[in-house]
Amino acid sequence: MTVTATLPLAAARSRPLPESASRPFVPGPHGTHITIRGLRKSFAGQPLYEDFDLDIPKGRIVSIFGPNGCGKSTLINMVAGLIPMDGGEALFEGKTLRDTQIGYVFQNYREALLPWKRAADNIRYALRLAGRTRGQAEARLDELVRSFDVRFDLNRYPYELSGGQQQLVSIMRALAPEPEVLFLDEPFSALDYEMTLFMRDKLQAIFQQTGTTMVLVSHDLEEAVYIADRVLLLTRRPTRVAAWVDVDVPRPRSAATLADPHFVDIKARCLDIFQREVPRN
Numbered sequence: 001m002t003v004t005a006t007l008p009l010a011a012a013r014s015r016p017l018p019e020s021a022s023r024p025f026v027p028g029p030h031g032t033h034i035t036i037r038g039l040r041k042s043f044a045g046q047p048l049y050e051d052f053d054l055d056i057p058k059g060r061i062v063s064i065f066g067p068n069g070c071g072k073s074t075l076i077n078m079v080a081g082l083i084p085m086d087g088g089e090a091l092f093e094g095k096t097l098r099d100t101q102i103g104y105v106f107q108n109y110r111e112a113l114l115p116w117k118r119a120a121d122n123i124r125y126a127l128r129l130a131g132r133t134r135g136q137a138e139a140r141l142d143e144l145v146r147s148f149d150v151r152f153d154l155n156r157y158p159y160e161l162s163g164g165q166q167q168l169v170s171i172m173r174a175l176a177p178e179p180e181v182l183f184l185d186e187p188f189s190a191l192d193y194e195m196t197l198f199m200r201d202k203l204q205a206i207f208q209q210t211g212t213t214m215v216l217v218s219h220d221l222e223e224a225v226y227i228a229d230r231v232l233l234l235t236r237r238p239t240r241v242a243a244w245v246d247v248d249v250p251r252p253r254s255a256a257t258l259a260d261p262h263f264v265d266i267k268a269r270c271l272d273i274f275q276r277e278v279p280r281n
């Protein structure tokens with residue numbers, strides 16, 4: 001699903017909280033960042049999620065992979081507060097979304113940035129919305145430019161930038177207020193292959209610098225495994241967890257990783273689960 005919005009997070013925090021599940025809340029194991037309990041969602045009377053529980057680990061990159069239409073985007077959009085749950089709840093280390101700083105990177109970078117603002121002003125704007133003073137925003141912007149090693153002119157308008165550059169600005173904007181969790185919905189799917197490889201490595205480098213919990217939806221199994229510490233495989237709807245697969249491949253990963261026998265083995269295991277589990281539902 002493609003979501004297009006320009007100011008998702010401000011809107012998300014003003015939404016009412018979902019109703020709590022009627023059963024007692026059971027916390028996740030040690031190291032859990034996001035605890036989802038009793039999640040329910042239907043579209044047009046057709047259940048997508050029914051009494052769905054999930055624990056997402058802290059300080060890890062989790063990729064979500066599953067068949068078309070199983071609800072990958074809907075899941076992160078509900079947890080990020082962009083669309084309502086029908087029931088259940090999600091807590092961030094015990095806190096509600098309202099008390100949690102999150103970032104979100106949309107698949108459709110063309111509509112994600114504010115077109116009337118220069119790239120740098122898109123980032124400044126997010127920082128000002130998050131309550132930073134003008135001086136703090138400038139300092140943070142400088143820091144981001146250094147850590148992302150930005151070599152193009154951020155004083156350009158989005159339409160003057162390439163797709164990859166726009167998506168890089170979107171990721172910088174999402175990370176600018178130092179979110180506790182970063183959600184990414186197929187962030188590289190609209191980019192060409194060269195730019196996709198570059199952006200994956202950029203994201204990985206940022207993760208290694210910050211340790212921010214990241215939850216990424218991907219259509220591409222190789223990408224899902226390459227980027228993740230853990231891959232969450234989902235079934236067809238009504239959607240369940242098919243499996244969690246650990247990707248115990250050292251970072252930084254590189255093009256050579258793609259041919260590493262252990263990496264290839266993990267990818268094959270994911271594909272096997274996908275093919276075995278998914279059609280049964």
Ligand SMILES: Nc1ncnc2c1ncn2[C@@H]1O[C@H](COP(=O)(O)OP(=O)(O)OP(=O)(O)O)[C@@H](O)[C@H]1O
Pocket residue numbers: 001002043044048066067068069070071072073074075219
């Ligand atoms: N607003 C909506 N109204 C009706 N149905 C919807 C809506 N949003 C999503 N759906 C349906 O819910 C299901 C899950 O959609 P979602 O986009 O979350 O799946 P996905 O796994 O991300 O899909 P894809 O792999 O195709 O990107 C799909 O069948 C979709 O058609």
